[in-house]
Amino acid sequence: MTAMAVPEAPPRRAVRSLRWLLLIGGAAAASASLAATNVDGVERFGLFDVLEPAYFAGVGAVAVGFFVGLEDRRRPSVASLGCLAALIVLLHGLPGLLEPHPRFGPAWLHVGFIDHLAGGGGLLLQLDARFSWSGFFAGGGLLQRAAATEDLLWLLRFTSVAVNALACWAIYLLGRPLGLSVRQRLAAMPIFVVANWAGQDYFSPQATAFSLYLVVLTIVVTFFGDHVLDPRSRVSRLLRPAAVEALPTSARPRVAIYLACVLGAAAMVMSHQLTPFFLASALLLLSLSGVIRTRALAWIVAIGAIAWLAFAAEAYWAGHFGRLAGSVGKVGDLAAENVGNRAAGAGAARRLVLGSRIGIALVCWLGAAGTLLLAYRRRRTPLVLACLLVAPFPMVLLQPYGGEMIIRVFFFTLPAVALLLAMVIVPSHRASSLWRRVVAGFVCAAVVPAFVLARFGNESYEQVTDDDREVLAAMYDRVPDGSLVFVVNRFTVLYAERVGEVRFRELQAREAEAIVAEIDEDPRASSRRYVLLTRSQEAYGEQVSRRPARWVDALVSELKATGRFRTVERVGPSWLLQLVPR
Amino acid sequence: MRLLPALTAARFNELTDIIGLALLGGLVALLMHLDLRSARRLPIRRAEVALAVITMLVLVAVVAARFERLAS
Numbered sequence: 001m002t003a004m005a006v007p008e009a010p011p012r013r014a015v016r017s018l019r020w021l022l023l024i025g026g027a028a029a030a031s032a033s034l035a036a037t038n039v040d041g042v043e044r045f046g047l048f049d050v051l052e053p054a055y056f057a058g059v060g061a062v063a064v065g066f067f068v069g070l071e072d073r074r075r076p077s078v079a080s081l082g083c084l085a086a087l088i089v090l091l092h093g094l095p096g097l098l099e100p101h102p103r104f105g106p107a108w109l110h111v112g113f114i115d116h117l118a119g120g121g122g123l124l125l126q127l128d129a130r131f132s133w134s135g136f137f138a139g140g141g142l143l144q145r146a147a148a149t150e151d152l153l154w155l156l157r158f159t160s161v162a163v164n165a166l167a168c169w170a171i172y173l174l175g176r177p178l179g180l181s182v183r184q185r186l187a188a189m190p191i192f193v194v195a196n197w198a199g200q201d202y203f204s205p206q207a208t209a210f211s212l213y214l215v216v217l218t219i220v221v222t223f224f225g226d227h228v229l230d231p232r233s234r235v236s237r238l239l240r241p242a243a244v245e246a247l248p249t250s251a252r253p254r255v256a257i258y259l260a261c262v263l264g265a266a267a268m269v270m271s272h273q274l275t276p277f278f279l280a281s282a283l284l285l286l287s288l289s290g291v292i293r294t295r296a297l298a299w300i301v302a303i304g305a306i307a308w309l310a311f312a313a314e315a316y317w318a319g320h321f322g323r324l325a326g327s328v329g330k331v332g333d334l335a336a337e338n339v340g341n342r343a344a345g346a347g348a349a350r351r352l353v354l355g356s357r358i359g360i361a362l363v364c365w366l367g368a369a370g371t372l373l374l375a376y377r378r379r380r381t382p383l384v385l386a387c388l389l390v391a392p393f394p395m396v397l398l399q400p401y402g403g404e405m406i407i408r409v410f411f412f413t414l415p416a417v418a419l420l421l422a423m424v425i426v427p428s429h430r431a432s433s434l435w436r437r438v439v440a441g442f443v444c445a446a447v448v449p450a451f452v453l454a455r456f457g458n459e460s461y462e463q464v465t466d467d468d469r470e471v472l473a474a475m476y477d478r479v480p481d482g483s484l485v486f487v488v489n490r491f492t493v494l495y496a497e498r499v500g501e502v503r504f505r506e507l508q509a510r511e512a513e514a515i516v517a518e519i520d521e522d523p524r525a526s527s528r529r530y531v532l533l534t535r536s537q538e539a540y541g542e543q544v545s546r547r548p549a550r551w552v553d554a555l556v557s558e559l560k561a562t563g564r565f566r567t568v569e570r571v572g573p574s575w576l577l578q579l580v581p582r
Numbered sequence: 583m584r585l586l587p588a589l590t591a592a593r594f595n596e597l598t599d600i601i602g603l604a605l606l607g608g609l610v611a612l613l614m615h616l617d618l619r620s621a622r623r624l625p626i627r628r629a630e631v632a633l634a635v636i637t638m639l640v641l642v643a644v645v646a647a648r649f650e651r652l653a654s
Contacts, residue, residue: 298615303638303641
């Protein structure tokens, strides 16, 4: 399956014309549909609720156009790249195209942290663990200063598009030393795009670290890939590896390339707590399989990550190391947290969203495993891809990470999954017939609705509405320094501005009297105490915590009935209340 | 703005911490040296590998001591 590409006759003019027609027609239909879409109707199924059939038909046409026009040339054609760009923008840029403000509270929080550092503020290590891995924030601060902008909110809207485009480029390059044809490498890219529901590609340290992960791995395999094992050895006979052909380079450039890899890994170690371990795991497996020559790089990354944790991130673990490390290896607890608890108590709509995610992940993993088995039987096991597929899974045993570890594992397996599935869709040992490519295009198009449901099914509480934005602006305008703002859940924009001056606390109580008591008893509370209730919090409560419809208005009425709160700002369903001293 | 603010925010109270950082730097340099020899298809000396392993073990002990000291 990884044999050299078989030259194929160039596609006929009719196919070329059809490809352009599908690209232009599909993109135009989808764009026109999006222009007429109103996100006010987003409810239980997120953006899926508001998208018209014309959008799905348009994106499907672009996907079919991409696969129909797949051809083996030395370089990807303009039409192929156009189809891919349209797919990435129409799928991962969807919220950016539709919503009034950049989405997702954590992305706003990262902008707030960066703004705090850019403004000369120090690290607030006790405020948030993320400050202990401050490489991303320090880099963002440098960018903000260099760009001389007020903040980096302008980067948020289409960060996902950029991260997915970079990932596609890395996947395309990664396939080259593995002997995959241009057509196979091209086919892998839309597979990654339509399967990537993980939502880890927003403006964040993990998205940056994932990009570095892919770049470092691609460079290592491309320049240091090799057969270190003796082909006659027992391990080689057992694994039946396919060829890995590194790009020939002379000694000096190779040293520079290696140092660039170490630099990339160092940036990753400083920026994110998990990704270096994913990289170390992948590099270790690659070196044990004998497909790369740089066998010490895995140890450098692992030692660097542990040393950073021990020496530079002590605020994260000092005083409660036992609680953090307590879950290591407890398979039952970790599985429950990662899978079972995520669906616990969820309504039918949320279960459908979670089901679409699990469905896509299982199809991807089973398809990739099947391809590996097939290749093994043909004595051409793509060991590099096998390693990249398997390497993320041990991370599940380390920490539940708030139940998100399995999502991250899926995300990190996706590049290998995409290349493996592409090897089945477009076999290189024979010319791929037109009908096969048409079927692949239609399958890809059929996955698009499932992708939208899985990726943007939580949009009711992950988007930032006009109401929420106005209340937040009013809050930062009016609350004085040292204020403490209580929130009923964390699904809103926190720490977007004045990170050092305005702090947030999550309330545990749900009833008005209990909330008042909790705020009064909070030892950290200052005299300036507020309660922030937003539309996104309301949507989260309804969708995940099974609260009744319009529960925020009811709660506000109860809070005001206690005589302890006055309204500071109200915009639609979003409120800012101030606690009046006794 | 400091380039590496997290490093400067860390506490290095003990001599073992300083030793740990020195070992870390030496070990990373040694591992990079081994990788570059391997990439150029030059033979790896057993003494260098042994030195890397011993350094790594000492570093693990230093890090474990730090975790033990600050864990609770």
